[in-house]
Amino acid sequence: MSGPILRVAVPSPLYRTFDYLPPDAQDPSALKPGVRVRVPFGRRQVIGFLLETADEPEIAPDALKKAYAVLDAEPVLSADILALMDWARRYYHHPAGEVFAAALPVLLRQGEAATATVKPPRWRLTAAGQAALEGALLRRAPAQRTLLEQLARHPDGVGTESLREVVRDSAALLRLLREKGWVEALAPEIRDSETAPTVAGGSLPILNDAQATAVATVAADLDHFGVFLLEGVTGSGKTEVYLRLIEAVLARGRQALVLAPEIGLTPQLLDRFQERLPGPLAVLHSGLNDRERLNAWLLARDGIARVVVGTRSAVFAPLRAPGLIIVDEEHDTSFKQQEGFRYHARDLAVIRGQGLGVPVVLGSATPALESRHNAQRGRYRLLNLPERVGGGSEPPIDILDLRRQPLTEGLSRPLLERIGAHLARDEQVLLFLNRRGYAPVLFCHECGWLSQCRHCDARMTLHLRHHRLICHHCGDQRPVDEACPLCESADLRPLGQGTERLENVLRREFPDAAITRIDRDSTRRRGSLETLLAGIRAGGRRILIGTQMLAKGHHFPDVTLVGIVDADQGLYGIDFRASERMAQLILQVAGRAGRADKPGAVIIQTHQPDHPLLRVLVTQGYPAFVEAALSERQAALLPPFACQALLRAEAATADQATAFLQLGLALAEPIAEGVELLGPAPAPMERRAGRYRAQLLLQAPQRQTLHRFLDLWTPRLWAQRTDRRVRWSLDVDPMELY
Numbered sequence: 001m002s003g004p005i006l007r008v009a010v011p012s013p014l015y016r017t018f019d020y021l022p023p024d025a026q027d028p029s030a031l032k033p034g035v036r037v038r039v040p041f042g043r044r045q046v047i048g049f050l051l052e053t054a055d056e057p058e059i060a061p062d063a064l065k066k067a068y069a070v071l072d073a074e075p076v077l078s079a080d081i082l083a084l085m086d087w088a089r090r091y092y093h094h095p096a097g098e099v100f101a102a103a104l105p106v107l108l109r110q111g112e113a114a115t116a117t118v119k120p121p122r123w124r125l126t127a128a129g130q131a132a133l134e135g136a137l138l139r140r141a142p143a144q145r146t147l148l149e150q151l152a153r154h155p156d157g158v159g160t161e162s163l164r165e166v167v168r169d170s171a172a173l174l175r176l177l178r179e180k181g182w183v184e185a186l187a188p189e190i191r192d193s194e195t196a197p198t199v200a201g202g203s204l205p206i207l208n209d210a211q212a213t214a215v216a217t218v219a220a221d222l223d224h225f226g227v228f229l230l231e232g233v234t235g236s237g238k239t240e241v242y243l244r245l246i247e248a249v250l251a252r253g254r255q256a257l258v259l260a261p262e263i264g265l266t267p268q269l270l271d272r273f274q275e276r277l278p279g280p281l282a283v284l285h286s287g288l289n290d291r292e293r294l295n296a297w298l299l300a301r302d303g304i305a306r307v308v309v310g311t312r313s314a315v316f317a318p319l320r321a322p323g324l325i326i327v328d329e330e331h332d333t334s335f336k337q338q339e340g341f342r343y344h345a346r347d348l349a350v351i352r353g354q355g356l357g358v359p360v361v362l363g364s365a366t367p368a369l370e371s372r373h374n375a376q377r378g379r380y381r382l383l384n385l386p387e388r389v390g391g392g393s394e395p396p397i398d399i400l401d402l403r404r405q406p407l408t409e410g411l412s413r414p415l416l417e418r419i420g421a422h423l424a425r426d427e428q429v430l431l432f433l434n435r436r437g438y439a440p441v442l443f444c445h446e447c448g449w450l451s452q453c454r455h456c457d458a459r460m461t462l463h464l465r466h467h468r469l470i471c472h473h474c475g476d477q478r479p480v481d482e483a484c485p486l487c488e489s490a491d492l493r494p495l496g497q498g499t500e501r502l503e504n505v506l507r508r509e510f511p512d513a514a515i516t517r518i519d520r521d522s523t524r525r526r527g528s529l530e531t532l533l534a535g536i537r538a539g540g541r542r543i544l545i546g547t548q549m550l551a552k553g554h555h556f557p558d559v560t561l562v563g564i565v566d567a568d569q570g571l572y573g574i575d576f577r578a579s580e581r582m583a584q585l586i587l588q589v590a591g592r593a594g595r596a597d598k599p600g601a602v603i604i605q606t607h608q609p610d611h612p613l614l615r616v617l618v619t620q621g622y623p624a625f626v627e628a629a630l631s632e633r634q635a636a637l638l639p640p641f642a643c644q645a646l647l648r649a650e651a652a653t654a655d656q657a658t659a660f661l662q663l664g665l666a667l668a669e670p671i672a673e674g675v676e677l678l679g680p681a682p683a684p685m686e687r688r689a690g691r692y693r694a695q696l697l698l699q700a701p702q703r704q705t706l707h708r709f710l711d712l713w714t715p716r717l718w719a720q721r722t723d724r725r726v727r728w729s730l731d732v733d734p735m736e737l738y
């Protein structure tokens with residue numbers, strides 16, 4: 001055995017890397033990590049990623065197979081993304097192949113060439129490059145010198161193609177020169193970035209003091225890593241702050257990456273970015289087809305798109321000249337991937353910013369407790385935008401005690417009266433209920449039978465419009481029973497409220513008001529959400545009913561009353577994060593309403609009017625809520641005052657799932673010094689889609705303690721000959737404990 005071997009991340013759920021011999025006629029020492037390699041794997045051919053070349057194979061040399069081909073001359077993933085993924089696979093203890101798969105567009109994973117279908121950029125010498133050329137610096141770098149001289153002869157720029165004829169390896173040289181700031185790319189489609197950007201029909205708004213301070217603070221430190229937590233109520237001008245910072249970064253020839261929740265990528269936000277920022281945007285979200293995704297990815301990688309906007313997985317977007325990372329609505333749970341490679345995009349954004357040495361701005365009206373805690377510890381710098389732009393005050397929030405109130409399908413008399421009053425003034429009313437369908441359960445008035453799902457520990461939701469019972473957990477459905485399956489009584493009644501039922505009762509109560517319902521059912525068809533939103537924006541008396549789809553991202557200036565129909569669900573959820581989520585949701589919904597000349601009001605219906613955290617939130621606001629909630633967490637030693645990982649298992653029987661976790665526990669006990677092992681215990685919803693679920697919770701007060709343990713434990717877990725009928729996963733920093 002002579003010469004190095006290739007260590008490859010293969011797309012498989014196995015927790016290990018694989019070694020191969022280089023293909024014939026391939027000089028392995030010339031290969032850079034991050035190039036794609038086509039290799040034999042079992043009886044298949046797959047495309048993997050070169051992690052490194054190594055001298056000692058991890059298996060017997062004569063068992064090594066030969067790779068078929070190396071697909072790229074240059075790595076498809078830049079060094080910074082490779083470093084990020086390496087960090088991520090160690091931190092989340094996840095198979096490298098799946099981590100890599102998360103970072104790359106499908107077409108590249110299938111072997112498509114990683115070359116742009118868009119025109120490559122032209123290049124120009126910068127003032128610094130001119131100075132370098134005149135100085136003595138380049139005496140010993142003839143190739144660089146030749147390139148710079150060529151550029152100096154063409155002040156209008158030179159195409160990438162013709163530079164390739166001037167020196168060998170021009171792409172790598174150009175990258176190097178660009179990093180030194182000696183050359184810059186002129187993307188073909190970029191509008192003239194010298195002219196100050198303008199808003200349609202006018203000049204830029206004058207920043208208020210808080211905005212100006214926020215912009216100045218971050219802008220003063222664009223050359224270093226630092227995390228800024230921008231906390232500002234909805235409408236306080238956070239997006240304006242982002243735009244100014246992005247402009248500052250673009251002016252230095254760098255790119256900005258903006259992460260937003262799926263719902264945040266609404267046409268409004270993108271229009272605003274498009275209007276204000278030069279050049280094409282690269283937009284990465286779940287609605288793209290594979291070709292569109294690859295194109296956006298290449299626009300970002302080649303630096304043609306100077307601003308990249310995307311959801312969770314865009315944290316892996318390649319950037320030619322990264323200068324700033326922004327995470328909007330940083331508290332949003334959609335940043336956490338809940339299956340497969342379970343990463344948190346906000347946390348990875350911070351790690352990436354650190355690796356790149358660029359600032360990271362986390363913005364929210366309701367920051368996550370974790371982020372607030374980091375700000376209190378001085379790890380993040382807190383920037384506050386305390387007021388709405390234009391002085392409109394935040395709406396007052398009233399708690400409406402439902403105890404002993406007569407209810408009309410879940411709506412109290414006082415709320416109905418307030419709705420009537422606002423509609424009478426031709427204003428809009430928004431009602432929030434986080435349950436779609438007609439009623440969450442159907443029950444028999446004779447014998448108490450409940451519409452239980454056959455496959456889950458859950459009730460089937462009644463959808464009256466389609467006349468079906470649907471399980472929201474496994475998707476199983478069936479026609480609504482005509483009679484009770486147990487006692488044959490025909491007296492079956494819907495129990496509780498869903499958005500469909502709310503719509504019905506409101507049509508009855510307010511026959512002359514227009515009603516728009518926004519939930520997953522009413523927006524299933526492509527384009528229907530846009531149509532519904534347009535109807536709302538047209539103004540006029542109207543009731544908006546919606547689930548959390550309506551709570552985020554949109555601004556409804558004509559809404560002057562927001563009603564939270566049922567806050568109880570959130571207050572006593574099983575998860576310790578339930579009250580945090582509820583508080584965030586209440587303020588997010590409240591933030592949809594009102595503007596300077598039409599102040600809004602918020603009413604929360606609850607049977608728990610004295611819930612201490614709810615009281616603090618309503619009377620003293622989010623910062624006070626955070627204080628109270630954090631001290632509860634601290635007293636209970638829960639995150640962010642502890643670090644968790646959750647081992648989940650599911651199988652056809654509860655015993656199989658538990659047996660696997662028992663094995664995990666036995667492996668853990670000898671090495672779990674300082675780590676609490678809680679379980680195995682059945683998951684809160686034990687049976688789902690016909691499978692039994694159980695979990696083992698691992699917790700330690702210090703992150704290092706937990707991770708030192710995981711470093712030892714995870715490989716042992718993978719090395720076990722485990723029951724193949726059990727599916728299991730490890731979730732580091734779980735956001736949901738079920």
Ligand code: ADP
Binds near residue numbers: 206
């Ligand atoms: P947020 O992102 O915090 O919800 P936005 O940045 O969207 O707030 O600002 C809300 C509205 O106020 C937008 O219409 C925006 O154009 C406008 N705006 C923001 N900052 C200013 C300012 N300094 N002066 C005037 N209007 C502003």
Ligand code: ZN
Binds near residue numbers: 449487
């Ligand atoms: Zn019955």
Ligand code: ZN
Binds near residue numbers: 454456458
């Ligand atoms: Zn089900």
